[in-house]
Amino acid sequence: MTTLLLVSMLTGCGTAGTVKAPVGPELLSADKALIMPPPGGPSVLGVVQTQRTNATEQTVSLATNSSIPGQNYLKVSFIGGSQGSNTSMAPYRTVNEAALRREYAAAVPGVRMTRSNIYLQNAYGPFAYASGRSAGGDACLFGWQQIRSRSSGSGIGRDFGMVQMRLRLCDNRANESELLSVMYGYTLIGTFHGEIWNPFGSPSSGDPRIGQTGQPIYPAAQPSAQTFPFSYSRSQVDRSTTSAITRRGPAAPAAAPVLPVATTAAPAASSAPSDDAMVVPVPPPASHTAENAGRARVAVPSPDCIDAAPMSPVCSNPGDREAAH
Template sequence: MPAERALALPPPGGPSIVSVVERKRGNGTEQTISLYTSSSVSGQNFLGVQFFGASGANPGIGNASFRMVSEDGIIREAFAAVPGVQMTRSATYLQNSYGPFGYASGQSGSGDTCIYGWQQIRSSRSAQTQARNFGMIQVRLRLCDARATERQLLGIMYGYTIVGMLDGEIWNPFGHPQGTDPTLGRPGNPIYPDEGGYRNTPMAFGYEPARPEIQSRVVRVRSVQPRVEEAPVQLPPPTGPRVPLPDGSSSLPQPDMSAAPSAEQTQPRTAVASGLTVPSPECIGDSAMTAACQKK
């Protein structure tokens, strides 16, 4: 069936509906609503609903078998729905908008949290009058998630909504409509504007489904400068006599130191420009008394 034909809806915020499988019986209709699953535990998350009433939609298939909720039977259901996880039944009395419900919870070896909830929606005995309020709805919820806590998963049992109904007032499973709050208009019962006044804090429902982690990899590009190979500098071979080594071999040629510098190289020079003679720095100060400077 398309998702919009589901007879029960999870609360706003998830988990989302994946598929809906419907089976019509002679005494009612049942649906298995598959929910988004992010867990390593085997199996599929689902919200199952069974509507019991003599609707006669498909009498050829036969009637769906009905069994009252029992302690042993519900634990067997929980272990079958969540294989490999040790489930523990909660002994706390809980109640949502449709009445009391129960649940079992457990944690897998990989750390996934799982719950299995059940609820039977049926009018009270006092509301079952002649030809009225004989319908019944059975609800089962299986949820496993790798990141959600037990309280977050339990919020689905508080926030789911039944949108289907049975034809005819005779099969109404909810009983008489609820009256107004008896505290309205009664002295001694103040009502405050905040949620935490005389009312209890409501149970938050819906949870963020686990998403796969996306790890971004940073690629660093290192610029490589091209190597410039310098050509080797070739020096001219030294000239001069070779000096013999103690072992009798000759060493590299030694520079010839016999040539003495010329007189022009030893004398200080002066710069001549435009007919003016500029003395060398060597002829200034105490060095001016040298023979070379006196000659200049």
């Protein structure tokens, strides 16, 4: 017994003590983000990643310019395969309308959000969103998208990977179209290892007309895709310009336009106007004042002066030359 106790004590003293951090959310730099906003969109402030047994989740914090409580963000969850040693599992379920209403009610407190019923689709497939405007004029949008191919299939040929995406965006200098452009322009950087976890499905085939005889392809007059500008700078410029104009005060009134002068003679005093005729007063022509009459006139030299001597009497006095003509 004593020998066993002594061996245990020696074993404990010989073991190196290590400190292991608990598995939990991890703060990453912006270049480690698995999802990025479009160019010109809100800037990335930070990335928080949570590693689960079957998923990798990230919350990408975005720049926020709004009085609505909360932070703008892009959330993404790559579900499928073995991702980490954490015992927690990410739920593998499809989009639920009731759960989504609770999500955007909590994400955008105090703003009445209305779900859009229009079918929309970006480069990754269909998506949906809800939008609203606060009493202070802040525009808010909460968008969601589930990327999953052949969800109704089964067996070995089924793609098991899935990507869940969420966007919360509020801004007091943007409209709904500008906020919606983030749903069209964001980019997924993360990928799955293994073909069976592919959430995007098989790549689409090319144009069937390519290489075929009798199938001419002409250049398109205009691109078919519409672009929604999303830029804080444009709204800032508009606001600063408006403020500058307000501080400077109203601009000087423009000169009154000169009305055309009637060329017809005025009716005699004895003639009475017809009942169905509309008499429009015509302002009298502007009189030439003494100041206007005394203004210097521009003298244009005669072609005869080109070859004449500088002190020639024909060219020395333009007034006499004009009188002579």
